[in-house]
Amino acid sequence: MTISTKIEEAGFKPASRIASIGVSKILQVGARAAAMKRDGLPVIVLGAGEPDFDTPENVKEAAKAAIDAGETKYTALDGTPALKKAIVEKFRRENGIDYDIDEVTVATGAKQILFNAFMATLDPGDEVIIPTPYWTSYSDIVEICGGVSVLIPCDAKANFRLQAEQLETAITSKTRWILLNSPSNPSGAAYSAEDYRPLLDVLIRHPHVWLMVDDMYEHIVYDDFAVATPVAIEPRLKNRTLTINGVSKAYAMTGWRIGYAGGPKALIKAMAVIQSQATSCPCSVSQAAAVEALNGPQKFLKERQESFRRRRDLVVERLNDIDGLDCRTPEGAFYTFSSCAGVLGKLTPKGRKIEADHDFTDYLLEEAHVAVVPGSAFGLSPYFRISYATSQAELMEALNRIKHACSALRN
Ligand SMILES: Cc1ncc(COP(=O)(O)O)c(C=O)c1O
Numbered sequence: 001m002t003i004s005t006k007i008e009e010a011g012f013k014p015a016s017r018i019a020s021i022g023v024s025k026i027l028q029v030g031a032r033a034a035a036m037k038r039d040g041l042p043v044i045v046l047g048a049g050e051p052d053f054d055t056p057e058n059v060k061e062a063a064k065a066a067i068d069a070g071e072t073k074y075t076a077l078d079g080t081p082a083l084k085k086a087i088v089e090k091f092r093r094e095n096g097i098d099y100d101i102d103e104v105t106v107a108t109g110a111k112q113i114l115f116n117a118f119m120a121t122l123d124p125g126d127e128v129i130i131p132t133p134y135w136t137s138y139s140d141i142v143e144i145c146g147g148v149s150v151l152i153p154c155d156a157k158a159n160f161r162l163q164a165e166q167l168e169t170a171i172t173s174k175t176r177w178i179l180l181n182s183p184s185n186p187s188g189a190a191y192s193a194e195d196y197r198p199l200l201d202v203l204i205r206h207p208h209v210w211l212m213v214d215d216m217y218e219h220i221v222y223d224d225f226a227v228a229t230p231v232a233i234e235p236r237l238k239n240r241t242l243t244i245n246g247v248s249k250a251y252a253m254t255g256w257r258i259g260y261a262g263g264p265k266a267l268i269k270a271m272a273v274i275q276s277q278a279t280s281c282p283c284s285v286s287q288a289a290a291v292e293a294l295n296g297p298q299k300f301l302k303e304r305q306e307s308f309r310r311r312r313d314l315v316v317e318r319l320n321d322i323d324g325l326d327c328r329t330p331e332g333a334f335y336t337f338s339s340c341a342g343v344l345g346k347l348t349p350k351g352r353k354i355e356a357d358h359d360f361t362d363y364l365l366e367e368a369h370v371a372v373v374p375g376s377a378f379g380l381s382p383y384f385r386i387s388y389a390t391s392q393a394e395l396m397e398a399l400n401r402i403k404h405a406c407s408a409l410r411n
Contacts, residue, residue: 022139025377026274029361033371042121044398045371046386050254051334053304058296059251059289067290071164071277075281079106079260083287085292087260090245094218096232097243099262105271106290108282110259112275114141117212117242117261118177120270122147126176132379133337135185135214138317139379145360147176151379154290156328164198171206178203180230181214184219186378186385187337188330190221190313193228200234214261219250219301221332222309231262235405239264249333251293256286290311306389308334311388311395319386322406334389337375341382346409355408357382367408368401 026047033045051144066072079087087104091097107113114137118128124146130138139149152166167178180199183190191199203209211230218227231238246259261268275281312329315336319327324342340360345354348367354360358374361384365371375383388395 005258017144017146021143024136024140026136026373029365029371029373029377032365036365036369040387041369043365043369043371044390044394044401046388046390046395046398047371048387048389049371050389051249051252051308052389052391053145053252055252055256055289056119056293056296056300059292061254062292062296063256063285063289066285071284071288073284075284077281077356078268079282080284080287080291082291083258083294086291087262089292091243091262095215095229095243097229097238097262102265102266103268104260104262105268105275106258106260106282106287107271107275108257108279109136110214110244110249110261111141111255112279113242113244113246113261113271114138114214115145116271116274117263117267118142118145119274120148120267121210122176125174127172129167129170129175129178130379131160131166131180133160133184133186133375133383133385134179134379135181136377136379138179138181143199144281148174150175153380155380156326156337156383160184160189160337161191161195162199164202167199167202171202171209173208175206175209177210177212179212179214181216183217183330183332184331185217186332186335186373186375187328188335189328189337190225190331192226193226193233196228196230196233199235200230203237204234207240208258209236210242212242212244213242215250216244216246216349217333218245220305220308220334222305222312223331226330227365242267247290247293252304253286253289253293256283256289258282258286258290260290267375308388311392312336314387314392314395315388315399317326318396319402321327322403324406325402334387336386336388337378338386339383340375343406343409344382346411349408349410357384360384364402364405370398370401370405392401 036043041165122145128142129150142149242263246262247253361374374387375381
């Protein structure tokens with residue numbers, strides 16, 4: 001079964017800016033799994049891009065109080081003063097960066113931050129360097145905004161991290177941005193201050209290149225990994241860096257749709273122009289909730305981290321115990337990105353040859369009823385992503401099934 005990746009319907013002509021963009025492969029996997037479930041098949045979906053925890057009680061209470069207090073109207077265009085203040089304090093407290101109030105912005109999710117930033121800065125043909133594997137939305141947003149994504153493969157041998165020489169080679173006179181994500185969706189790999197240093201040195205030599213960093217998963221790191229963000233490491237880049245974050249993953253608030261960023265005043269202002277004609281402002285109640293998330297107790301973050309760490313260890317250990325798979329231990333996020341190079345060329349019991357990672361993930365879905373996402377969906381093959389933001393029991397069952405499915409493959 002295949003699902004069209006393009007938006008095609010008789011009589012409908014999409015705008016050229018979305019002609020090359022399809023429905024995300026992650027969503028396609030989810031749709032197939034959901035259809036199989038509806039048919040009564042016991043499918044386990046390891047595709048979720050969100051924590052399986054609930055939003056903390058104190059945050060929910062703050063939202064209820066905001067509703068009762070009548071905070072139900074349009075707010076300031078790119079964030080209430082209270083939320084901007086909380087963000088400024090968060091950047092100072094957790095990241096060691098000093099932003100002024102007019103150097104921060106709030107949007108309807110980090111996704112809208114990315115959209116606002118690219119929409120406000122890209123002219124047709126401007127290039128954005130994106131290391132792969134990458135969160136697919138990056139290149140789709142770049143393309144919608146008229147830019148060109150320059151994808152640089154960074155495989156497991158490089159710990160899924162961009163190397164300075166690769167960056168140096170990729171930069172052209174048309175490069176507008178380089179976009180880095182740490183810890184990464186989908187690889188879980190993170191950059192330490194030492195890992196960042198050579199990349200930042202390259203950027204210092206190329207003043208026309210701006211840096212966008214997506215720190216969305218900074219609170220989900222393991223083994224005492226020391227989170228670092230570029231502006232804190234290299235303040236000389238502050239006047240051309242956008243530091244993106246949000247409450248979705250750390251505070252289990254994906255549905256509240258609040259993302260934020262710190263950056264140079266002129267960029268922040270330009271982003272607000274885009275937002276003013278898109279959403280007018282982020283949701284008032286969600287902003288009140290985000291204030292409480294950032295200002296309230298943070299102790300639960302460690303407990304949740306520990307729960308994710310146990311699940312990471314389980315998944316990595318079990319994957320590495322399966323012939324043909326090879327999984328690097330990620331520093332953060334709630335994903336593993338395992339190589340499946342060792343199963344390529346093998347035959348399924350039905351005689352189908354596994355030629356690529358998507359054949360392998362199709363096989364897992366159809367025969368083992370486990371839904372995972374192929375590396376090709378994130379621009380790097382042959383790999384597959386597991387989201388372990390689900391129960392240990394479900395993970396164990398899924399890994400048993402994957403092991404069984406792999407042992408049924410023939411040469
Ligand atoms: C790396 C990364 N950045 C940003 C986002 C978007 O977050 P938000 O919910 O704030 O739009 C996601 C969501 O999956 C993500 O994985």
